[in-house]
Amino acid sequence: MIRINLAPGTGQQGTRTAALRLDAGFLLGALALFLAGGIGLRWWSLHAESAVLGREIDASQRELDRLQTLIDTHRAYRRDKEVLERRVHAIETIARHQTSPAFLLDAVAALVPPEVSLTRMEERAGRVRFAGATPGSASLADFMRNLETSDKFRDIDLVESRQDPATTPGTVTFEVSARFDG
Numbered sequence: 001m002i003r004i005n006l007a008p009g010t011g012q013q014g015t016r017t018a019a020l021r022l023d024a025g026f027l028l029g030a031l032a033l034f035l036a037g038g039i040g041l042r043w044w045s046l047h048a049e050s051a052v053l054g055r056e057i058d059a060s061q062r063e064l065d066r067l068q069t070l071i072d073t074h075r076a077y078r079r080d081k082e083v084l085e086r087r088v089h090a091i092e093t094i095a096r097h098q099t100s101p102a103f104l105l106d107a108v109a110a111l112v113p114p115e116v117s118l119t120r121m122e123e124r125a126g127r128v129r130f131a132g133a134t135p136g137s138a139s140l141a142d143f144m145r146n147l148e149t150s151d152k153f154r155d156i157d158l159v160e161s162r163q164d165p166a167t168t169p170g171t172v173t174f175e176v177s178a179r180f181d182g
Helices: 014-095 103-111 138-150
Strands: 117-124 127-136 151-165 171-179
Touching: 103 117, 127 138, 138 151, 138 171
Parallel strands: none
Antiparallel strands: 117 127, 127 171, 151 171
16 A cells, blocks of 8 residues: 655755755745846946937937038038139129220329320220321330330321421421220
């Protein structure tokens, strides 16, 4: 006959089983507590790193906004500069090809000898006609030579030259034509 004892044992073996159960429970509890602490520490570390990265992102975004404003300002300046350069180029081109009275007067002022007095100067289609008077033909010749040696005038022609008997003796009235290259 087989007998089975279902009652708890009272001896050394029963204490050992209870101690093992107690040690395993304690060990599992300590392990669970350790894992929870590790997970909590990792969460706290990631949360702190996330906060630092968030601040860096905010700072970078502010810097990006500031730099974008500077870039937009620079682009506006560049567009304005290009527009102004085109305008300056257009004005220089017009000034170079336009016979302006100021340019013409500046060019002539340096070429007229002191004895020559101009009474009329007119410009049409790049041709300039000078009329004036001089005390002698030598001064007229000096004036024409000055026009020829200048880099601003070419095709110099003496249209008319006469000595007027009604004026002071030796006074020569003249008309000279030239092409102005400004």
